[in-house]
Amino acid sequence: MTISIVSFIVLAVATTATAIGVIAFKNAVHSALSLILTLLFLALFYLQLQAMFIATVQVLIYAGAIMVLFLFVVTMLAPDQNESSLQEDHLPWQRLLGGLLGVVLVGALSYLLFNGAQSAAAKTVGAESLSAKVASVGNTEAFGLALFHGYLFPFEVTSLLIVIAILGALVFGRRTS
Numbered sequence: 001m002t003i004s005i006v007s008f009i010v011l012a013v014a015t016t017a018t019a020i021g022v023i024a025f026k027n028a029v030h031s032a033l034s035l036i037l038t039l040l041f042l043a044l045f046y047l048q049l050q051a052m053f054i055a056t057v058q059v060l061i062y063a064g065a066i067m068v069l070f071l072f073v074v075t076m077l078a079p080d081q082n083e084s085s086l087q088e089d090h091l092p093w094q095r096l097l098g099g100l101l102g103v104v105l106v107g108a109l110s111y112l113l114f115n116g117a118q119s120a121a122a123k124t125v126g127a128e129s130l131s132a133k134v135a136s137v138g139n140t141e142a143f144g145l146a147l148f149h150g151y152l153f154p155f156e157v158t159s160l161l162i163v164i165a166i167l168g169a170l171v172f173g174r175r176t177s
Contacts, residue, residue, distance in 0.1 A: 008048065015041040028074045032067060039063040053140050065159070069166060076170050 018041060021034035039062045046055035137145075 004048065008045075011041055011044055011048070015045070029071065032071050032074055036063050036067045036071075039067065053144075069162070073166060073170070 015038055018034050018037040022031050022038060025031040025034060039058060043055040043058040043063065046052075046058060
């Protein structure tokens with residue numbers, strides 16, 4: 001048996017186990033976390049097939065954005081938890097560590113933003129230069145360059161609007177007791 005067959009079997013068993021966990025767990029948060037693991041294992045299947053773009057999209061879109069929003073909504077609407085049970089779960093050092101990691105994240109993003117973490121190939125604009133870029137590097141890379149470099153600000157504003165819409169839905173849908 002080759003390494004690829006062994007890794008396929010291990011991934012198949014792990015994916016099946018986490019998929020069963022999605023439907024077997026009674027807690028919605030545990031089911032969502034199990035679904036995230038299932039989606040990550042599916043991305044590893046795509047990597048085995050040499051489909052780097054699909055694996056990246058699988059992690060970024062499904063396991064990252066959609067499942068984080070789903071977890072956010074599930075934890076905000078969990079009917080079986082109250083404020084006192086949420087406070088008991090926190091360790092004293094978690095807030096300090098979370099704040100420190102937040103400062104590191106803001107610093108890293110600020111560094112990338114102000115030091116021009118943009119490739120020279122992404123600075124092309126216009127229909128003629130886009131068609132030339134597609135001809136030279138291919139559709140997928142040209143799409144990635146346009147989305148994550150040329151149109152990064154509208155992309156991030158859209159994600160911010162989605163988060164604000166979810167928060168608005170939570171506020172309007174909150175039950176008063």
